Amino acid sequence: MTKEKKLDLPTLPEGYVLSTLSSQDYDNGALQVLAQLTTVGDVSRENFNKFVDLQLTPEYNTIVIRNKSEIVVGIATLLLETKLIHGYSKVGHIEDVAVESRERGTNLGRYMIRYLCNLAISCGCYKVILDCDLENVDFYKKCGLDERGIEMEYR
Amino acid sequence: MTKEKKLDLPTLPEGYVLSTLSSQDYDNGALQVLAQLTTVGDVSRENFNKFVDLQLTPEYNTIVIRNKSEIVVGIATLLLETKLIHGYSKVGHIEDVAVESRERGTNLGRYMIRYLCNLAISCGCYKVILDCDLENVDFYKKCGLDERGIEMEYR
Numbered sequence: 001m002t003k004e005k006k007l008d009l010p011t012l013p014e015g016y017v018l019s020t021l022s023s024q025d026y027d028n029g030a031l032q033v034l035a036q037l038t039t040v041g042d043v044s045r046e047n048f049n050k051f052v053d054l055q056l057t058p059e060y061n062t063i064v065i066r067n068k069s070e071i072v073v074g075i076a077t078l079l080l081e082t083k084l085i086h087g088y089s090k091v092g093h094i095e096d097v098a099v100e101s102r103e104r105g106t107n108l109g110r111y112m113i114r115y116l117c118n119l120a121i122s123c124g125c126y127k128v129i130l131d132c133d134l135e136n137v138d139f140y141k142k143c144g145l146d147e148r149g150i151e152m153e154y155r
Numbered sequence: 156m157t158k159e160k161k162l163d164l165p166t167l168p169e170g171y172v173l174s175t176l177s178s179q180d181y182d183n184g185a186l187q188v189l190a191q192l193t194t195v196g197d198v199s200r201e202n203f204n205k206f207v208d209l210q211l212t213p214e215y216n217t218i219v220i221r222n223k224s225e226i227v228v229g230i231a232t233l234l235l236e237t238k239l240i241h242g243y244s245k246v247g248h249i250e251d252v253a254v255e256s257r258e259r260g261t262n263l264g265r266y267m268i269r270y271l272c273n274l275a276i277s278c279g280c281y282k283v284i285l286d287c288d289l290e291n292v293d294f295y296k297k298c299g300l301d302e303r304g305i306e307m308e309y310r
Binding site: 007038039041044060079083084086088089093095096117120126128129132133134144150151154 | 186189202203209238241248281283285306307308310
């Protein structure tokens with residue numbers, strides 16, 4: 001991957017800022033935005049802070065977008081996996097992408113996906129992958145990704 | 156997930172042993188088996204050992220199956236991801252599953268997949284996922300997994 005291939009970022013609404021997850025986001029809506037994506041359940045402040053501490057390791061890269069009032073309106077994680085293959089390279093996994101429903105249509109999702117793809121490139125990943133439902137394929141294509149394979153799961 | 160749901164492991168051929176990846180596997184075929192799956196490229200002994208050291212972190216769990224001669228005939232990785240969702244839970248990602256071509260049909264792949272699903276359960280994962288090509292869906296279904304979603308990629 002070359003710098004030329006970096007994805008263009010759309011413009012964020014005025015006053016909106018992308019940042020890494022921090023402990024104050026516990027009180028400012030991070031879990032409420034995630035709850036619009038999937039089951040969040042009980043997450044204590046202690047466990048939230050443990051997750052914030054994981055951001056100090058190379059693997060975890062959770063970003064948030066905060067609005068003018070510093071409320072979280074978007075959240076997503078890039079998990080960096082070191083691999084033996086491709087010459088001891090890395091793959092980026094984009095996980096748990098959620099946007100506040102009242103903010104849909106303002107490019108926050110596309111902004112986060114492209115930001116994380118670019119971050120993965122700059123961290124040495126040879127590819128970035130994510131899994132999604134069939135109905136979200138078109139959204140991710142607009143972000144710059146291609147359909148690749150099938151996600152299998154065991155619960 | 157309950158212990159009752161643990162997947163049955165098939166029988167390994169006599170003398171075959173499942174183990175965690177170790178530095179001696181560099182000389183005993185680990186990279187050659189991976190090269191039957193995908194591009195491995197240049198992996199120095201130093202970088203191989205760095206990857207072995209990652210196995211000391213909770214995230215990386217790479218297993219090998221060695222035959223009677225202690226040659227690697229199978230390799231796979233379970234990457235454990237801590238998540239805020241599902242009550243600060245974990246998801247297991249199965250990655251880079253490769254079996255020596257001369258050993259196909261001896262259940263080594265199915266053994267590794269089921270072993271890693273069970274390991275993920277015992278580590279507290281609420282689900283285990285992997286991405287595969289369409290032609291491998293039936294194999295993973297036989298291992299106990301279900302089709303779930305679409306893998307998207309950016310290169």
